[in-house]
Amino acid sequence: MALFLHPKGHRDMPDGTSLEFHTLFPGEGQRPSGVVCVRHDYSWAWARIAVFSSDTMGWQIFPETATLVPEGFEFTTHTMVGGFICWEFEGVITEFILVLNTDTFQFSRMDLPAPSREADPKFKIGQTKDGRLCFVNEKEHTLSVWISAAGDDGVERFVLHKMFLLHASFMEVTNCSAEDTISRS
Structure with missing residues (x-):
């Protein structure tokens, strides 16, 4: 049986808003599977969350909220990582991610580490064994691992x-040095 939740043919709403759907898998805390629907305007100035639970077969709708995205920044991509949905935003450079915690359904903004703030950074967002967000980036043949932690x-x-x-890992995997693969002009 099909459930049609958005206008036929596309996800764009007629009033300048957009819908996104994300699947929630059962959690260790006995959370049932479900679907998170995120409705936001194109500038991400506000968003509204609705969660469909496979347990109750009903929707829980949260109040509209401001999303902490400064004017002039644009959404580039999103990643679902364990208990988080993360959206990357960039202005001139990628500076932060917007995070939705799927346990609390609260948004937060996390600034990216200064060394990774550049045009077209090479990074991936992940999650540690204990459920914290992590950020891994590569720059100048060095892999850096950053873990989320609460400050003072x-x-x-x-x-x-x-x-x-x-360098050593690269040579072991490819049987050549990193310098051998760099194109010379």
């Missing part, structure tokens, strides 16, 4: 956890 002010931010030089 209670604000979650990424802190450097470990760094790995990639």
Whole structure:
């Protein structure tokens, strides 16, 4: 049986808003599977969350909320990681991610570490075994792992956890040096 939740043919709503749907898998805390629907305007100035639960077969609709996205920033991509849905935003450079915690259904903004703030950064968002967000980026043959942690002010931010030089690993995997693969002009 089909359930039609958005206008036929596309996800764009006629009033300048957009819908996104994300699947929730059962959690360790006995959370049932479900669907998160995120409705937002194109500038992400506000968003509204609705959650469909497979347990109750009903929707829980949360109040509209401001999303902490400054004017002039544009959404680029999203990633679902464990208990989080993360959206990347960029202005001139990628500076932060918007995070929706799927346990609390609260939005927060997490600034990216300064070394990764550049045009076209190479990074991936993930989750640690204990459920914290992590951020991994590669720059100048070094892999950096950043883990979210609350600062003294209670604000979650990424802190450097470990760094790995990639030269030895690169040679082991490819049987050639990193310098051999760099195109020479």
